[in-house]
Amino acid sequence: MTPIVLPSYLDQSAAVKDRFDRLKQRPVSLEVKHLHKHFDSAGGQVTALQDINFKAYKREFVCVIGPSGCGKSTLVRILAGLETPSSGSVLLNGKAVTGPGPDRGMVFQGYTLFPWLSVKRNVMFGLIEAGHGKTTAEEQALQWIELVGLSRFVDSYPHQLSGGMKQRVAIARALANQPQILLMDEPFGALDPQTRAKMQSHLMEIWKNIDITVVFITHDLDEAIYLADRILVLKAHPGEVNEVIEVSVPQPRDPSQLLSDEFLATKRRLEELIHPEDDGDELATDKLNMVRMVHVNDQVPSVF
Amino acid sequence: MSSSQWLAVRKNLPAKPRAMVAFFSFLLPITIWCLVSYVPFLWHPMVEIQDKGGVAYFKSGMLVERELFEQERLTAIENQLQPPSGIRTNPIYLPAPHEVAVALYTSFTTEPKRRSEKWLHESLWESIQVIFWGFVLSSLFGVPLGILAGTYDFFSRLFEPFIEFFRYLPAPAFGALAVAILGIYHQPKIAIIFIGTFFQQVLVIANTTRKLDPSLLEAAQTLGAKNKALLFKVVVPGVLPDLYRDMRILLGWAWTYLIVSELVGTSSGITWFITQQARYKNFDNVFAAIMIIGIIGLSFDILLALIGKKLFPWQKAQ
Ligand SMILES: Nc1ncnc2c1ncn2[C@@H]1O[C@H](COP(=O)(O)OP(=O)(O)O)[C@@H](O)[C@H]1O
Numbered sequence: 001m002t003p004i005v006l007p008s009y010l011d012q013s014a015a016v017k018d019r020f021d022r023l024k025q026r027p028v029s030l031e032v033k034h035l036h037k038h039f040d041s042a043g044g045q046v047t048a049l050q051d052i053n054f055k056a057y058k059r060e061f062v063c064v065i066g067p068s069g070c071g072k073s074t075l076v077r078i079l080a081g082l083e084t085p086s087s088g089s090v091l092l093n094g095k096a097v098t099g100p101g102p103d104r105g106m107v108f109q110g111y112t113l114f115p116w117l118s119v120k121r122n123v124m125f126g127l128i129e130a131g132h133g134k135t136t137a138e139e140q141a142l143q144w145i146e147l148v149g150l151s152r153f154v155d156s157y158p159h160q161l162s163g164g165m166k167q168r169v170a171i172a173r174a175l176a177n178q179p180q181i182l183l184m185d186e187p188f189g190a191l192d193p194q195t196r197a198k199m200q201s202h203l204m205e206i207w208k209n210i211d212i213t214v215v216f217i218t219h220d221l222d223e224a225i226y227l228a229d230r231i232l233v234l235k236a237h238p239g240e241v242n243e244v245i246e247v248s249v250p251q252p253r254d255p256s257q258l259l260s261d262e263f264l265a266t267k268r269r270l271e272e273l274i275h276p277e278d279d280g281d282e283l284a285t286d287k288l289n290m291v292r293m294v295h296v297n298d299q300v301p302s303v304f
Numbered sequence: 305m306s307s308s309q310w311l312a313v314r315k316n317l318p319a320k321p322r323a324m325v326a327f328f329s330f331l332l333p334i335t336i337w338c339l340v341s342y343v344p345f346l347w348h349p350m351v352e353i354q355d356k357g358g359v360a361y362f363k364s365g366m367l368v369e370r371e372l373f374e375q376e377r378l379t380a381i382e383n384q385l386q387p388p389s390g391i392r393t394n395p396i397y398l399p400a401p402h403e404v405a406v407a408l409y410t411s412f413t414t415e416p417k418r419r420s421e422k423w424l425h426e427s428l429w430e431s432i433q434v435i436f437w438g439f440v441l442s443s444l445f446g447v448p449l450g451i452l453a454g455t456y457d458f459f460s461r462l463f464e465p466f467i468e469f470f471r472y473l474p475a476p477a478f479g480a481l482a483v484a485i486l487g488i489y490h491q492p493k494i495a496i497i498f499i500g501t502f503f504q505q506v507l508v509i510a511n512t513t514r515k516l517d518p519s520l521l522e523a524a525q526t527l528g529a530k531n532k533a534l535l536f537k538v539v540v541p542g543v544l545p546d547l548y549r550d551m552r553i554l555l556g557w558a559w560t561y562l563i564v565s566e567l568v569g570t571s572s573g574i575t576w577f578i579t580q581q582a583r584y585k586n587f588d589n590v591f592a593a594i595m596i597i598g599i600i601g602l603s604f605d606i607l608l609a610l611i612g613k614k615l616f617p618w619q620k621a622q
Pocket residue numbers: 039040041046047048066067068069070071072073074075
């Protein structure tokens with residue numbers, strides 16, 4: 001078998017390169033500067049994030065990827081204002097983020113719809129908090145619900161919805177406040193592959209049509225490449241930026257690109273970054289200790 | 305159904321066997337009671353004298369222990385007197401089911417024998433009022449304090465250490481004090497129910513409130529909700545179903561405090577009815593009253609459960 005020769009993940013077609021050039025001309029939407037985060041735990045201090053620096057431009061789609069425990073959730077929670085950084089700053093349109101607020105919408109990994117409110121009321125929640133009257137809030141909520149295709153379920157309660165539908169409502173709820181940035185922490189992590197693919201397409205559609213910057217956390221390589229303009233790759237212990245990858249797969253995306261050369265090249269690069277070959281002794285201790293197992297009367301002597 | 309289906313770990317039985325087992329949970333104790341009452345050789349440790357024979361101190365209708373009866377019978381035979389006769393029976397404190405059933409019926413239909421006695425339903429009504437006011441007053445303060453303590457660490461630190469201390473003080477111990485302050489009628493009784501319920505209530509509700517999924521609060525914050533909105537639009541509705549369930553359990557506890565509270569000041573209510581009837585050895589009435597408490601308690605709880613289903617339609621069917 002001859003190895004497939006892939007282009008470098010850095011190779012960009014003229015159109016893609018041109019797009020990135022223009023993208024970087026846009027105003028900066030989100031800027032993270034020298035961000036550190038330590039947690040005090042029983043076993044001593046844990047450094048979750050170390051010197052994170054990045055910018056997201058207006059209407060850019062940024063994915064953050066990294067092994068589990070590398071601080072992805074911590075990062076997005078700091079961006080949302082739910083966690084305070086140990087040092088460093090987060091600027092949204094040049095203004096420092098100090099706490100949670102409706103200018104940053106958030107979709108969580110777990111289902112966080114209010115179970116006591118109908119779909120419509122869930123979406124209205126932020127609008128009412130923003131001071132809209134009931135009728136305007138309802139009107140707008142219905143539009144957002146229509147946008148995510150759930151008009152038939154406006155009066156349903158969250159427990160009557162499937163996982164994918166719940167996350168669609170959560171997206172509508174986050175968008176209803178017309179935030180400048182949408183933060184998503186592994187929002188499709190709990191969905192089955194088909195639903196997940198559908199949700200990714202939905203999200204792309206929404207992103208194309210609304211004036212919004214997206215920061216999307218995932219640990220799924222395909223998802224990151226399929227969705228992102230740029231991918232922020234983190235590494236663990238401590239959580240640091242490993243590389244920022246400009247995805248060379250042309251926009252607009254569609255599922256047929258999943259096997260394109262650019263896609264596979266980028267994926268191979270991500271594999272290298274996230275699962276490095278020589279991880280030294282870490283890998284050795286990771287192996288199962290099967291040596292001492294004694295085979296007696298195996299009906300099938302080998303699985304190969 | 306195989307035994308593995310009957311005893312599947314954390315799986316509901318199918319509807320029909322489920323109802324059947326629930327039925328058995330009542331049938332079983334009643335059957336045991338019937339057997340003990342109606343099958344003489346199972347227990348029946350006493351003998352009811354029918355003919356006193358040659359035993360001077362026996363009277364017809366008197367209950368004596370079986371050994372004593374046997375002894376006296378042998379003595380009588382030895383002394384060539386007429387032996388006494390009698391039938392085996394249960395002690396007076398264990399009336400048979402039909403006697404209790406009759407007592408249940410008559411307690412509502414016939415006037416009490418003595419002038420000072422109250423009808424059963426009058427006694428019950430007094431008790432229900434005491435419970436009601438004790439519980440309502442306790443909830444009026446306990447629920448808000450519990451929610452506050454569960455939401456804000458400040459209030460938790462402020463209330464809970466003292467309440468933790470106070471809840472170990474037995475409520476009945478305050479009986480004399482309550483009478484001294486509040487007089488001898490309903491008020492001290494209500495106070496005992498209040499003391500017995502309130503402190504537990506604050507702690508239980510604070511804990512329930514703390515169990516609310518914190519990500520709901522975070523979601524609300526990212527939607528722009530601030531302190532007051534978080535409390536009234538997220539915490540309160542979020543804990544309501546669990547709080548309602550807590551209240552049902554607490555109401556059950558309040559019933560147990562009723563018995564003590566009614567011994568304080570002038571005796572009244574169902575407890576007084578029970579002690580009074582026990583004094584006159586009307587144990588059928590005692591059992592009837594105890595059963596009424598059980599029936600009222602259970603039906604009220606079932607009613608509350610049904611109301612709960614209507615109130616909280618967003619709760620998954622359980
Ligand atoms: N509240 C916390 N207290 C202590 N340690 C924490 C806390 N939150 C996260 N951590 C630690 O920070 C690291 C990063 O966690 P997290 O951001 O959840 O990672 P990821 O989302 O990438 O899986 C982990 O080692 C985790 O144990």
